[in-house]
Amino acid sequence: xxxxxxxxxxxxxxxxxxxxxxxxxxxxxxxxxxxxxxxxxxxxxxxxxxxxxxxxxxxxxxxxxxxxxxxxxxxxxxxxxxxxxxxxxxxxxxxxxxxxxxxxxxxxxxxxxxxxxxxxxxxxxxxxxxxxxxxxxxxxxxxxxxxxxxxxxxxxxxxxxxxxxxxxxxxxxxxxxxxxxxxxxxxxxxxxxxxxxxxxxxxxxxxxxxxxxxxxxxxxxxxxxxxxxxxxxxxxxxxxxxxxxxxxxxxxxxxxxxxxxxxx
Amino acid sequence: xxxxxxxxxxxxxxxxxxxxxxxxxxxxxxxxxxxxxxxxxxxxxxxxxxxxxxxxxxxxxxxxxxxxxxxxxxxxxxxxxxxxxxxxxxxxxxxxxxxxxxxxxxxxxxxxxxxxxxxxxxxxxxxxxxxxxxxxxxxxxxxxxxxxxxxxxxxxxxxxxxxxxxxxxxxxxxxxxxxxxxxxxxxxxxxxxxxxxxxxxxxxxxxxxxxxxxxxxxxxxxxxxxxxxxxxxxxxxxxxxxxxxxxxxxxxxxxxxxxxxxxxxxxxxxxxxxxxxxxxxxxxxxxxx
Numbered sequence: 099x100x101x102x103x104x105x106x107x108x109x110x111x112x113x114x115x116x117x118x119x120x121x122x123x124x125x126x127x128x129x130x131x132x133x134x135x136x137x138x139x140x141x142x143x144x145x146x147x148x149x150x151x152x153x154x155x156x157x158x159x160x161x162x163x164x165x166x167x168x169x170x171x172x173x174x175x176x177x178x179x180x181x182x183x184x185x186x187x188x189x190x191x192x193x194x195x196x197x198x199x200x201x202x203x204x205x206x207x208x209x210x211x212x213x214x215x216x217x218x219x220x221x222x223x224x225x226x227x228x229x230x231x232x233x234x235x236x237x238x239x240x241x242x243x244x245x246x247x248x249x250x251x252x253x254x255x256x257x258x259x260x261x262x263x264x265x266x267x268x269x270x271x272x273x274x275x276x277x278x279x280x281x282x283x284x285x286x287x288x289x290x291x292x293x294x295x296x297x298x299x300x301x302x303x304x305x306x307x308x309x310x311x312x313x314x315x316x317x318x319x320x321x322x323x324x325x326x327x328x329x330x331x332x333x334x335x336x337x338x339x340x341x342x343x344x345x346x347x348x349x350x351x352x353x354x355x356x357x358x359x360x361x362x
Numbered sequence: 363x364x365x366x367x368x369x370x371x372x373x374x375x376x377x378x379x380x381x382x383x384x385x386x387x388x389x390x391x392x393x394x395x396x397x398x399x400x401x402x403x404x405x406x407x408x409x410x411x412x413x414x415x416x417x418x419x420x421x422x423x424x425x426x427x428x429x430x431x432x433x434x435x436x437x438x439x440x441x442x443x444x445x446x447x448x449x450x451x452x453x454x455x456x457x458x459x460x461x462x463x464x465x466x467x468x469x470x471x472x473x474x475x476x477x478x479x480x481x482x483x484x485x486x487x488x489x490x491x492x493x494x495x496x497x498x499x500x501x502x503x504x505x506x507x508x509x510x511x512x513x514x515x516x517x518x519x520x521x522x523x524x525x526x527x528x529x530x531x532x533x534x535x536x537x538x539x540x541x542x543x544x545x546x547x548x549x550x551x552x553x554x555x556x557x558x559x560x561x562x563x564x565x566x567x568x569x570x571x572x573x574x575x576x577x578x579x580x581x582x583x584x585x586x587x588x589x590x591x592x593x594x595x596x597x598x599x600x601x602x603x604x605x606x607x608x609x610x611x612x613x614x615x616x617x618x619x620x621x622x623x624x625x626x627x628x629x630x631x632x633x634x635x636x637x638x639x640x641x642x643x644x645x646x647x648x649x650x651x
Binding site for chain 2: 113204205207208211212215216218219220296298303306307308309310311312313314315316317318319320321324325328329332
C-alpha cells in the first residue's frame with residue numbers, strides 16, 4: 099500500500115502510555131499505614147464445577163487470585179507428584195500488557211516452582227503413589243502480594259479437593275520501604291511493592307509452626323533485618339489462619355446442604 | 363539436580379556424623395571444599411572463569427556486545443544469563459533433561475543481579491536510548507558434584523571481574539548522525555567493579571544442623587535448603603528455600619547468621635585470589651594460546 103503522507107503514522111510497535119509519563123508527577127500521598135496491618139481478606143472455596151477443588155482469594159486493595167486443582171490423575175512414575183502452574187492474566191498488571199516472551203514465561207515458571215516447593219511439605223504425597231495433582235493459580239488482578247495470595251488460595255483449593263494434607267499453608271508478602279533503615283511492611287499494596295527496596299514472601303504451616311516456603315530478594319540489609327521481616331511475616335500468617343479455616347468450613351457446610359437439601 | 367542412590371544406613375551415617383560436626387570427608391559444618399578459580403581461560407570471550415569445587419566444575423564465558431537499551435531503563439546497559447547443562451555433567455541432562463535446573467539457575471541469577479547496586483549498569487551505556495553494552499553471561503555445567511549454586515556464583519563473579527569491555531568513542535556528524543568508533547589499542551578497555559556482586563551460599567538442613575557446601579550424598583539426605591546471596595559487607599540480597607521439606611523458624615535465623623559469616627570469609631578469599639591472578643598479568647603460565 100502506498101505511503102499516505104496526509105496521515106501521521108504511529109510508531110510501529112505499540113507501547114503503554116505510562117512510558118511517556120513525565121517523571122515527578124507523584125501520585126497523591128497515601129495516608130501512612132501501620133507496618134503490621136493486614137488487608138481485608140475474602141476467601142471462598144469450592145466455586146468451580148469442573149475442577150476437583152478450587153478457591154478464590156481476594157485481598158483488599160485489589161489482589162484477586164483464582165486457584166484450581168485437578169487430580170489425582172494417573173501418572174506413569176512411581177511417586178506422587180504435585181505440579182504447579184502460576185499464571186498471570188495479561189491485564190492483571192498495572193503497566194503495559196506484558197509481551198509473551200521467554201522472560202515472562204521464565205518468571206512464571208520460577209513462581210510455579212516456588213509454589214510447588216512451598217506446598218510440597220504440606221501435602222501427603224506418599225498417599226498418592228503413581229498419581230499427579232495439577233494445580234493452576236491464576237492472578238486476575240495484581241494489587242501487591244500476589245504470590246502470597248496464590249499460596250493461600252492454592253492450599254485452600256487442595257484442601258477443598260480433599261487431598262490429604264498435614265496443614266494449610268498460609269502465605270504472607272512483605273516489602274521494605276526504600277531509603278536507609280526502611281521498615282518492613284506487611285502485605286504491601288502495588289504502589290508500595292513497586293517502590294520497595296526489597297520484597298519477601300513467606301509461607302507458613304501455622305498448626306505445625308514450620309516454614310514451608312521463603313522467597314525474597316532486594317537490598318534488605320543485614321540478616322537481622324531479614325530475620326525481623328520473617329518474624330513479622332510469620333506473625334501475619336498466624337493471624338490469617340483462622341480466616342482461611344472458616345472459609346473452608348463454610349464451603350463444606352454449603353456442600354453438605356446442597357447434597358441433602360433440608361426438609362422443608 | 364543429579365541424584366545419587368543412598369541406602370538407609372548410609373543416610374543415617376551421614377546424619378549422625380553431622381550431628382557431631384564431622385562430615386564424611388572430615389570437614390566441619392561450615393567448611394568449604396577446596397575451590398580452584400582460574401580466570402581468562404577462553405581467549406575468544408571478553409571475560410571467562412572456571413571454578414572447580416570438589417567434583418563440581420563450572421565454566422563461565424562473558425561476551426560484551428552492543429545493543430539497544432531496554433525501554434524502561436534507557437540510560438543503562440544490562441546482563442543476560444544463559445545456563446547450559448551439558449550432558450557430560452550427568453546422564454540425566456541428556457536432551458532436555460537439564461532444562462528445569464537451567465531455568466531455576468537463570469532465574470536465581472536474574473534475581474540477584476536485578477538489585478540496583480550489584481553492577482553499575484549505567485557505566486555500560488554508550489548513547490542513552492540508542493546504544494549500550496549488553497553482557498551475555500553463559501554458564502556451562504561441566505560436572506555436577508553437589509552445591510551448584512555456590513560454584514556458579516563464584517564463577518560469574520570471577521568472570522565479570524575478568525571482563526574487558528573495549529572503549530568506544532561516539533562521533534557526531536553535522537547532520538546529527540552518530541558513529542561509533544572502536545579504539546585501536548586492544549588493551550584499552552574498561553573493567554567492571556565487582557565489589558558489590560554477591561555470592562550464593564547454600565545451607566542444607568540435615569538432621570537438626572545445617573551444613574555449608576553439601577556434596578551430592580549430603581544433598582540426598584537433606585530435606586530442605588536455604589539459598590542466601592551474601593555481599594562482601596555481610597548484607598543479604600536474596601533468600602530462597604529449596605527442596606520439598608519445611609524449615610523451623612529458629613533454624614532459618616541460625617542459617618542466616620551462618621550464611622553471613624561464611625559469606626564474608628568467602629568474599630575475602632575470592633578477592634585475594636582474583637587480585638593475585640590479576641597481578642600475574644602476562645607472566646601467567648598458559649598451556650596453549
